[in-house]
Amino acid sequence: MLAPTTVLEISAASIQGPQLQLQNLRIRAxxxxxxxxxxxxxxxxxxxxxxxxxxxxxxxxxxxxxxxxxxxxxxxxxxxxxxxxxxxxxxxxxxxxxxxxxxxxxxxxxxxxxxxxxxxxxxxxGWRAQLAGNGPANLIARQFLPANWQPQGNFAAQLTARGATLTKVSSVGLQLALRQFQFASPSGLQAAQNGQLDLDVTAKRRRGAWEGQAQLHCPQGALLWSPWYVSVGSSPLRLQGDWRYTPTGWQVTQAQLHWPQLGDARFALRGPMGRAPLTVDLEKATLALGPLWQIGLRPLLPNTGLAHRLQAQGRLQLSGRYAGGLQALQWQLSDGGLRDPEKQFALHDLRSLGRWQRGAGASQAQLQWLYGRFYDIPFGPLDARFLLRANAAQLTTPAAVSVLGGRLQIERLRANWQGNSPSFVLGGAIRQIQLGSLTHTFGWPHFTGRLSAVIPRLLYHNGNLVTDSVLHADAFGGTIDIHGLQLDGLFGPSPLLKTNIDLRGLQLKPLTDVFPVGYISGVLDGKIEHLTLLNWQPVAFDARIATRKNPKISQKISAAAIEKLTRLGGGGISGFVQNIYLRFFREFGYAQLGAGVRLQDGIAHLSGVANAPHGGFYLLKGQGVPQVNIIGYNRRSNWQELLSRLRAVMEGKTPVATGD
Known part of the structure; x- marks a missing residue:
């Protein structure tokens, strides 16, 4: 006889506990x-x-x-x-x-x-278990990304486990495949597209620790994490290594990264439990400098100007250690180079070798290149040796670079990278640069002679170059002193230069031998104050030049020079008789020659060595018999028109008179 059926029902309107609240429970058995x-x-x-x-x-x-x-x-x-x-x-x-x-x-x-x-x-x-399935990528992405980043895609996974008893797991395996993964932050500064990842992890428990192997394969995808952008494209990325986990910490050993687009690396990681810093030991990395510059370094530079345009090449080998900050680094660069597509800068056959350690005293480094170019100025090889410390480097022996038939001598160079922006201090000299090569490089009229200058102290910080001393040069038998040099945005799209220049004792004959204005002899002094160049073009200055008497040098000017200065000044020759003189005399004496130009807002304000009748100004005050004066009357002129007039005079053309 069968036992009767028993029915048990339990109902509860509410069940409450410290961390649990359940309503309307009904159980029937x-x-x-x-x-x-x-x-x-x-x-x-x-x-x-x-x-x-x-x-x-x-x-x-x-x-x-x-x-x-x-x-x-x-x-x-x-x-x-x-x-x-x-x-x-x-x-x-x-x-x-x-x-x-x-x-x-x-x-x-x-x-x-x-x-x-x-x-x-x-x-x-023992026992074994397997969990397998697939789902939306948001299921795992929500553990790492904010919900409003809207991760999309799908994944499949399989988790296997084995154990000797129900309470002891002896081995675990995980295979995960992520497909069509993408996300975008509200700001647009972080995003991923068409991501594909394959992860394979094995683990075994041995002597109270978990250890195993892990492999990650990324065949495609793109990631933006401003300012960096990485696209795997047709160059799959592979990462693998051995790992170990204990109650005191974890470590990854024999890790290898293989990315044909960038290179290969071997490294190890250690992460103690608690607040101890992560330690990374880079055993060896062999990287292509071009992709490394493009992907990792260039995004940190200003996004316009020369620094942003630079392209790099070469082979870089690295090793080092990171523990709460960079502790040691060793490098070797071969077959390197930097090139600006707009041809403002280039370095060829760049090589470097060195070692740096924090808190371990000084170490040595070497920098070499075969040749290069800055704007239109070519320069020769460099072989420089440095002494490196934790936050600074300095040149151990003077170095020199050949340039334009002379040399740039670097006597002192000290760099400091403590803080958010690097800085350096440089001192040296320019020795015997050929003016003929310099003027040819810039497309100027041909000069003769050589230029030498002293550079006592130049300071670079945060993209700006300044000097707190006087740069001195000897040229044309006189001196040129540059005061208060300041160059802002050196590697930006529009460099801004400000300085003051003193001219003293320049001989006019070598100068007029260069420019086709006729013969002039004498000694010239002058000042160019508040000179401002924007993108290497003058936008403001206040200049005044004038001759001074020197008993050893006569003050003479040819009739041809008088005619051209008259055209340039937009004025005239004083008096009918003086015009007659020009037909019969080839050379004249003068008391003073000079001019003043103040450039402001695209307008050149003109003046001379003295005021003349009827609102004019003397560009040339004659002396002796016969006497010729040149008087200008246009006190204002468009700067670009004045430059056009100067070019016309140099080319022997008749300029169009302009001005107010």
Whole structure:
């Protein structure tokens, strides 16, 4: 005779605990014995700790004892969980000794995907389990990225585990494939597109520690993490290494990075538990300098100007150590070079070798190049040796660079990179630069002679170049002194130069031998104050030049020079008789020659050595018999028109008179 069916029902309007609140719980179980039960469960809103919550739940199942094996079947539905609505199924069995059994189940939801689990207990053979499935990429991306970055894509994963007992896991394996992954931050400064990743991790427990291997393969995708942008493209990235985890910390050893686009690297990582800093030991990296510059270094530079345009090449080998900051670095650069597509700068056959250590005293470094170019100025080889310290470097012996038939001598050079921006101080000299080569390079009229200058002290900081001393040069038998030099935005799109220049004792004959203005002899002094060049073009200055008497040098001017200065000044020759003189005399004496030009807002304000009648000004005050004066009347002129007039005079053309 069969035992009667027993029905048990439990209802609760609310169940509350320290971290749990459940409403409208109803449980119903029926069966002939505890070994043969059918049961149902319905519940309302659940609010638990963390992510444990739902709006409604329902479940039904069956337990049975079949020949000493307990069997369980379960179907459940959850609504309003953190992962949306979920459907669960489960069935399994286990013997009375809890050593042999099998189970399988599945869970499915729109935001979770479809996942299946299988497991078996093998007695003394331990147990094994496998979880496999696929779902939206947001399921794992939400652990690392803000929700409003809207990650998209999908992934598939398989997790396997084995153990000797139910409470001990001996080995774990994980395979994960991420496809079509993308995200974008609201600011647009972080984004990923068409990402594809394959991860394979194995782990075994040995002597109280977990250890294993990991491999990461990225065949395609693009990542923007401002200011950096990386595109894998047709050059897949591979990363692999051995790892170990203990209660005191973790480490990665024999790690290898292979990225054909950039190069190869071997390194190790150590991360102690707590607040101790991460340690990275770079054993060896062999990198292509071009991609490294493009991907890693150029984004840190200003996004316009020369620095942004530079292209790099070469082969760079690195090793070093990082622990809460860079501690040591060793490098070797070969076959290097820097080039500006707009031909403002170039270095060829760039080489460097050195070692740097923080807190370990001084070390040595070497920098060499074969030749280069700055704007239109070519320069020759350099071989410089440096002494490196924690935050500074200095030149150990003077170095020299050949340029325009002379040499740039670098006597002192000290660099400092402590803080947010590097700086350096330089002192040296320019020796015997050929003026003929200099003027030819810039397309100026041909000069003769040589230029030498002293550079006592130049300071560079945060893109600006200044001097707190006087730069001195000897040229044309006199001296040129440059005071208060300041150059802002040296490597920017529009460099701004400000300075003051003193001219003293320049001999006019060598100058007029260069310019086709006719013969002039004498000694010239002058000042160019508040000179301002924007992108190497003058936008403001206040200049005044005039001759001074020197008993050893006569003051003479040719008729041809008088005619050309008259055209340039836009004025005239004083008096009818003086015009007659020009027809019969080839050379004249003069008392003083000079001019003043003040450039402001594109207008040149003109003056002479003295005021003349009727609002004019003397460009030339004659002396002796016959006497010729040149008087200008146009006190204002458009700067560009004045330059055009100067070019016309130099080319022997008749300029158009302009001015106010």
């Amino acid at each position: 029926q069966g002939r014995s505890p070994q043969q039960l059918h049961w149902q469960l319905r519940g309302g809103k659940l609010q638990g700790a963390g992510a444990l919550h739902w709006q409604a739940a329902s479940a039904q199942g069956q337990t049975a004892d079949q020949h000493g094996h307990w069997q369980l079947r379960l179907q459940s539905a959850l609504q309003g969980t953190e992962l949306g609505n979920l459907q669960l199924q489960y069935q399994g069995n286990i013997d009375s000794t809890l050593q042999y059994g099998q189970m399988r189940g599945r869970v499915q939801g729109k935001e979770l995907g479809l996942w299946q689990i299988r497991g078996s207990a093998l007695g003394r053979g």
